[in-house]
Amino acid sequence: MVADISVDLQWVRRQPEKCDEIAKAIRNQLSTAEDATDALKTAAEGFELIDSLPQMMERWEDLNDLLCERLQDAGERFYQCADRFDENETNAIDLLRNLLT
Numbered sequence: 001m002v003a004d005i006s007v008d009l010q011w012v013r014r015q016p017e018k019c020d021e022i023a024k025a026i027r028n029q030l031s032t033a034e035d036a037t038d039a040l041k042t043a044a045e046g047f048e049l050i051d052s053l054p055q056m057m058e059r060w061e062d063l064n065d066l067l068c069e070r071l072q073d074a075g076e077r078f079y080q081c082a083d084r085f086d087e088n089e090t091n092a093i094d095l096l097r098n099l100l101t
Helices: 009-043 049-100
Strands: none
Touching: 009 049
């Protein structure tokens, strides 16, 4: 049984850029979160939630860092995948040429 697999190499090569775009959008959320934290601080004077805001912000920053790291790793893997596909395709073509000549 032979599997019919096709690879859209151009699509694969575009994915690292998309990962970077998503990571940038995620990073941009930090300023929004900081603004929201500042608004909560001024709106909730005397409220116990204020004491937890630094922890919430730290967790958001940690999550933000984790997501950006994972996206960067995924982008690198797309690059590697595309490069390996090119290499394998070239090797297959060379093998067929050697067999047929």
